Amino acid sequence: MKMIEVNHLKKSFGKLEVLKDINMNVNEQEVVCVIGPSGSGKSTLLRCMNLLEEPTAGDIFIEGDKLTDSKTNINELRQRLGMVFQQFNLFPHMTVMENITLGPKRLKGKSQSEAKKIGTQLLEKVGLVDKGDVYPDKLSGGQKQRVAMARALAMEPHIMLFDEPTSALDPEMVGEVLQVMQNLAEEGMTMTIVTHEMGFAKEVADRVIFMDEGFIVEQGTPAELFDNPQNERTQAFLSKVL
């Protein structure tokens, strides 16, 4: 089953055309990494997938539901799409536990004790079980991002979207975040990841998509794309980053 289907997607900001006719799918339990130079449109593509950016043209389907149809209940649909941001975007006026339980309590009608149980399980999963009562400003970047993942997972999403989840981290924090993502992939989560971590993409992705100047230039398995890139733009990019 296609979890995400993108057809002829275009997105412009004013006169600047950022996405030019994007077609792609993400299958169930598939981990897709999107790579490419800055300004290639990869973050915009990801943000279109949960309508944080409104597509200029084209259609997006999430589990068969048309995201781009104005009759679709976007709030319900977004509950199935977890999103992790580069800048974490934790809620600074709430504790770690409150950050995680806000969605389950307010959107899924969970009781305080049910929500707390979910929260504790997720904190165990991301290795921060002792941080529930702490406010986000007391956490390191890597810890913040792990809390952000727990917060997204608390809604029991069917798909997780990651927008450069390690780009704002100090180098020594990158590993702990990637580890949680890798565990998630191994559990069978469907994931779309915009990333600059080529090592991670190589190891964890089922498929890698290379974007440049608003187009998907090339895609394939990590072996195909990294070891034997066909397009010269892919070759030029990889020679710079690998």
Add this chain to the structure above:
Amino acid sequence: MPSIMETINIILDGLPTLLKGMGVTIEVTVISLILAMVIGLVLGVFSITKSKVLRMISTVFVDIIRGTPLLVQILFIYFGLPSVIDISLTAFSAGVIAITVNAAAYLVEIFRAGINSIDKGQMEAGRSLGFSYGQTMRLIILPQAIRRMIPAFVNQFIVSIKDTSLLSAIGLAELTLSGQSIYAANFHAFEILFAVGVLYFVIIYSLTLLSRWLERRLDVA
């Protein structure tokens, strides 16, 4: 130069009237500011929505109210409106309307700036979890924004308290007019106006202390 004892006696004689006026001043202020906060919040949210119509409503309101003197607004509401439409307002209700509308226009800007000061990633995080715009505003944006707004609110509240003295122009027996009516009869303008000033200071300084306590408690970031 009158003696200290004389001064104190003059003030004590006038005090019951002054305290009554002070009561009216506080009453007008409290009612007006509660209403103004509601209008300010609604129009403040209007001013940042995508809807052009709502933004226009907010902008026109703010521009008109800020662009005209409060005294003219007060006189317009009390004397102007009843002469063309069939309403009769007491000085008290006209005063409440004028102070409300005036304070609201400034509060709109405070709400707008406060909400805009919150990183847009907060709205995105809320929406991506599945919260509606309204829920995200209420649960995530406003609780953070309002903490930052407290000093600006207090500033506007203080301005509004002082503005109520203009309501003496339509015969509302608030603190200033109460003072005027006393020295019109006993000619002790110095003593009475001194007392009036002290009473305004007491109201405003209490509010200042309250806000400092509140800011400490909320640990404004």
